Amino acid sequence: MRNIKLLVEYDGTNYAGWQRQKNVMTIQEKIETAIEKITGEKTQITGSSRTDTGVHAKGYTGNFYTNSKISVEKFTGAINSKLPLDIVILHCFEVPCEFHSRYNCTGKMYSYTILNRYEAVAVGRNYIYHHKRILDVEAMKEASKYFMGTHDFSAFKNLGSSVKTSVRTITRLDIIKNEDIIKIYIAADGFLYNMVRIIVGALVRVGEGKIKPNEIKDIILSKERAKAGKSVPPGGLCLEEVFY
Amino acid sequence: MRNIKLLVEYDGTNYAGWQRQKNVMTIQEKIETAIEKITGEKTQITGSSRTDTGVHAKGYTGNFYTNSKISVEKFTGAINSKLPLDIVILHCFEVPCEFHSRYNCTGKMYSYTILNRYEAVAVGRNYIYHHKRILDVEAMKEASKYFMGTHDFSAFKNLGSSVKTSVRTITRLDIIKNEDIIKIYIAADGFLYNMVRIIVGALVRVGEGKIKPNEIKDIILSKERAKAGKSVPPGGLCLEEVFY
Numbered sequence: 229m230r231n232i233k234l235l236v237e238y239d240g241t242n243y244a245g246w247q248r249q250k251n252v253m254t255i256q257e258k259i260e261t262a263i264e265k266i267t268g269e270k271t272q273i274t275g276s277s278r279t280d281t282g283v284h285a286k287g288y289t290g291n292f293y294t295n296s297k298i299s300v301e302k303f304t305g306a307i308n309s310k311l312p313l314d315i316v317i318l319h320c321f322e323v324p325c326e327f328h329s330r331y332n333c334t335g336k337m338y339s340y341t342i343l344n345r346y347e348a349v350a351v352g353r354n355y356i357y358h359h360k361r362i363l364d365v366e367a368m369k370e371a372s373k374y375f376m377g378t379h380d381f382s383a384f385k386n387l388g389s390s391v392k393t394s395v396r397t398i399t400r401l402d403i404i405k406n407e408d409i410i411k412i413y414i415a416a417d418g419f420l421y422n423m424v425r426i427i428v429g430a431l432v433r434v435g436e437g438k439i440k441p442n443e444i445k446d447i448i449l450s451k452e453r454a455k456a457g458k459s460v461p462p463g464g465l466c467l468e469e470v471f472y
Numbered sequence: 473m474r475n476i477k478l479l480v481e482y483d484g485t486n487y488a489g490w491q492r493q494k495n496v497m498t499i500q501e502k503i504e505t506a507i508e509k510i511t512g513e514k515t516q517i518t519g520s521s522r523t524d525t526g527v528h529a530k531g532y533t534g535n536f537y538t539n540s541k542i543s544v545e546k547f548t549g550a551i552n553s554k555l556p557l558d559i560v561i562l563h564c565f566e567v568p569c570e571f572h573s574r575y576n577c578t579g580k581m582y583s584y585t586i587l588n589r590y591e592a593v594a595v596g597r598n599y600i601y602h603h604k605r606i607l608d609v610e611a612m613k614e615a616s617k618y619f620m621g622t623h624d625f626s627a628f629k630n631l632g633s634s635v636k637t638s639v640r641t642i643t644r645l646d647i648i649k650n651e652d653i654i655k656i657y658i659a660a661d662g663f664l665y666n667m668v669r670i671i672v673g674a675l676v677r678v679g680e681g682k683i684k685p686n687e688i689k690d691i692i693l694s695k696e697r698a699k700a701g702k703s704v705p706p707g708g709l710c711l712e713e714v715f716y
Contacts, residue, residue, distance in 0.1 A: 350560040
């Protein structure tokens with residue numbers, strides 16, 4: 229039995245997220261069906277995480293077992309030939325039998341893209357969150373420091389997944405403004421459910437002047453979800469990389 | 473009678489270009505229908521140019537006449553409320569009666585975006601041209617110099633529009649590489665039919681080493697369309713700005 233690791237890019241606009249569900253189309257189902265067409269075997273992919281409806285990925289990872297003799301080089305093109313244009317296998321890797329794309333994951337990096345201008349947007353609208361009111365990026369950068377490091381992020385977690393602990397370590401939180409695009413990169417050893425979108429929502433409230441940068445500290449300490457405020461929409465979110 | 477100038481952004485993916493045609497949906501028809509819903513008047517927009525199927529715009533311009541008393545500030549939101557998400561009116565301007573968005577245009581700037589990597593692409597795929605083979609960007613920059621200035625661009629024109637002369641003046645041709653994205657900005661006093669896409673096609677052939685940078689000079693002088701080679705696909709093309 230071979231264990232194949234997949235590196236996947238997808239446009240999540242038209243899918244109900246990664247994980248297979250009844251009555252809605254998901255990315256997992258599309259790729260499993262494509263692999264089954266190639267290998268003739270019933271296939272189940274172990275994904276590195278769930279992603280929500282409308283969230284994108286440039287570096288999603290998963291793995292599956294197969295008896296197929298197709299070389300790892302040929303697998304990529306073969307699976308892609310059975311996939312729609314909004315899902316692409318970037319690479320297939322031959323990995324040891326014990327490799328597990330979720331358990332072996334040591335961290336992840338996401339990006340979140342805000343278009344910060346008054347006018348609405350047509351080009352690229354599915355990949356950005358359009359925020360009309362001009363944000364104070366310096367205040368957002370100041371606030372980002374309070375997220376860095378190890379904290380109990382209970383205030384930045386929605387219900388929906390069972391996890392043993394809400395303690396996570398954020399290793400990177402960069403906010404880069406380029407003309408009217410604000411790009412936020414956030415890396416951690418793991419993320420709670422909706423954590424990135426709730427953190428970005430709080431940063432946006434700082435940028436609007438509704439809360440002060442140093443209030444982030446108190447919101448974290450409160451462990452109360454309500455204090456963190458609204459999360460931002462899924463389209464701006466992209467899973468950039470899964471670390472092993 | 474008032475004359476209203478429109479500044480328009482659109483995602484051309486799902487349209488048969490700007491200009492109204494029978495049996496296919498166009499951007500012009502969508503906006504004219506939206507305006508008619510607001511003003512109750514039969515409306516015809518004079519566009520600054522045609523754009524092809526799949527080509528995008530961040531700064532398209534047009535103008536239309538109306539007897540409506542709606543303020544120019546309220547027009548933008550009113551028209552947008554009747555438009556699909558892939559077409560956005562960025563601004564409406566009150567202009568003198570004699571203003572004509574095509575005749576008064578003094579130039580245009582387009583961008584063309586190439587994703588230059590081996591792997592296929594899902595995120596943003598409608599806005600880029602994916603080119604697998606790594607291009608020599610320095611050679612492309614060298615070649616771009618030969619396009620600058622005033623030339624007869626007959627070799628870089630497809631049949632399909634009647635123009636008095638094929639002489640145009642290119643005032644800007646910048647090629648900027650950022651990681652695996654190559655962005656080309658090209659401005660001129662006017663463009664012939666498919667001119668940008670044929671020029672970029674020739675630059676790609678230079679980047680592949682199939683023609684030398686200085687051969688561009690001979691291709692221009694030849695005035696033969698066949699010598700310029702294949703044009704690149706429409707998705708990478710975006711009308712950035714129309715000058716007046």
